[in-house]
Amino acid sequence: MAAPDGVVGVEGAAVKQHLSCQIRPPGMKKRPQFGTRFLTDPRQVLPAQRMVGHSLQKPSRRKMFGLHLYQRQSRLQSAGLPDQEQRSEVAAFAHTDGDIPGSSAKYRIMEVGCGVGNTVFPILKTNNDPGLFVYCCDFSSTAVELVKSNPEYDPERCFAFVHDLSDVEANCPVPDGTLDVIVLIFVFSALHPDKMQASISRLARLLKPGGVILLRDYGRYDMAQLRFKKGRCLSENFYVRGDGTRVYFFTQDELHEMFTQAGLDKVQNLVDRRLQVNRGKQITMYRVWIQCKYRKAVAEPLETQG
Numbered sequence: 095m096a097a098p099d100g101v102v103g104v105e106g107a108a109v110k111q112h113l114s115c116q117i118r119p120p121g122m123k124k125r126p127q128f129g130t131r132f133l134t135d136p137r138q139v140l141p142a143q144r145m146v147g148h149s150l151q152k153p154s155r156r157k158m159f160g161l162h163l164y165q166r167q168s169r170l171q172s173a174g175l176p177d178q179e180q181r182s183e184v185a186a187f188a189h190t191d192g193d194i195p196g197s198s199a200k201y202r203i204m205e206v207g208c209g210v211g212n213t214v215f216p217i218l219k220t221n222n223d224p225g226l227f228v229y230c231c232d233f234s235s236t237a238v239e240l241v242k243s244n245p246e247y248d249p250e251r252c253f254a255f256v257h258d259l260s261d262v263e264a265n266c267p268v269p270d271g272t273l274d275v276i277v278l279i280f281v282f283s284a285l286h287p288d289k290m291q292a293s294i295s296r297l298a299r300l301l302k303p304g305g306v307i308l309l310r311d312y313g314r315y316d317m318a319q320l321r322f323k324k325g326r327c328l329s330e331n332f333y334v335r336g337d338g339t340r341v342y343f344f345t346q347d348e349l350h351e352m353f354t355q356a357g358l359d360k361v362q363n364l365v366d367r368r369l370q371v372n373r374g375k376q377i378t379m380y381r382v383w384i385q386c387k388y389r390k391a392v393a394e395p396l397e398t399q400g
């Protein structure tokens with residue numbers, strides 16, 4: 095199904111805006127898009143080249159908040175138990191009769207592992223089509239509360255809820271076969287590898303025919319993987335960070351295999367290798383990210399079905 099007017103292009107926005115979410119006051123000139131400058135002379139990257147694997151910057155408030163979320167996530171993971179708040183919210187929803195929020199929308203996007211809404215709010219801001227509805231979930235009830243308390247959260251256009259992507263038996267308030275787009279940004283890598291296939295297959299069921307999953311996540315040999323010290327490796331290419339959160343580093347083939355096993359077809363599967371440069375701190379960082387777009391087949395017309 096085609097996107098309604100004004101919604102076209104939202105798939106790209108989800109990923110792009112995640113990386114550079116700037117709110118521009120009226121009249122201010124648009125900054126060049128992040129990541130579009132290509133340096134051809136390696137000597138120009140930094141005046142004094144220094145390869146460092148980590149930033150020395152004082153953490154921003156946003157990063158500090160992220161740390162808080164990670165710590166909470168790690169406490170829950172270590173306890174191996176779902177959060178009480180989380181269980182009651184899901185249970186309350188499960189007993190709700192009637193329409194779910196957004197049930198009359200024409201175009202539905204869901205972000206899984208939404209954190210504080212760094213993708214959701216830009217999507218809502220750049221797409222004013224009344225037919226658009228955005229769902230977002232995270233297994234951290236703190237994150238979901240923060241999304242809901244954001245002044246840009248509009249319950250007429252958005253619904254945030256607590257949900258654990260890896261719990262495929264859990265009740266998901268979004269019915270199967272209703273989503274146009276599912277966005278996964280640096281969340282799939284947090285799952286235990288044993289849970290990945292079932293989780294992606296569960297998400298695929300939520301898509302409409304023709305719906306897509308957009309993913310951006312860590313690729314094999316990203317700088318973060320190379321920096322892990324001995325003792326942090328849980329299994330092949332799967333590590334635990336100092337805060338207890340876990341991270342897997344994918345190859346394109348692994349992701350392709352999982353998406354196709356879930357019944358989805360490849361539209362895009364690429365490696366985004368980039369050199370991140372912090373000129374202020376004289377730091378260069380080699381990033382390896384994977385970006386995927388997989389589509390659920392549109393049902394064949396009746397006359398061609400065998």
Ligand SMILES: C[S@@+](CC[C@H](N)C(=O)[O-])C[C@H]1O[C@@H](n2cnc3c(N)ncnc32)[C@H](O)[C@@H]1O
Nearest residue numbers: 207208209212232233258259260279280281284
């Ligand atoms: C690196 S953050 C990314 C947040 C957001 N996608 C963004 O790009 O700003 C990963 C998020 O995934 C959430 N998360 C991790 N495991 C999850 C799971 N099993 N189910 C749902 N959310 C999860 C974390 O709580 C965290 O908010």
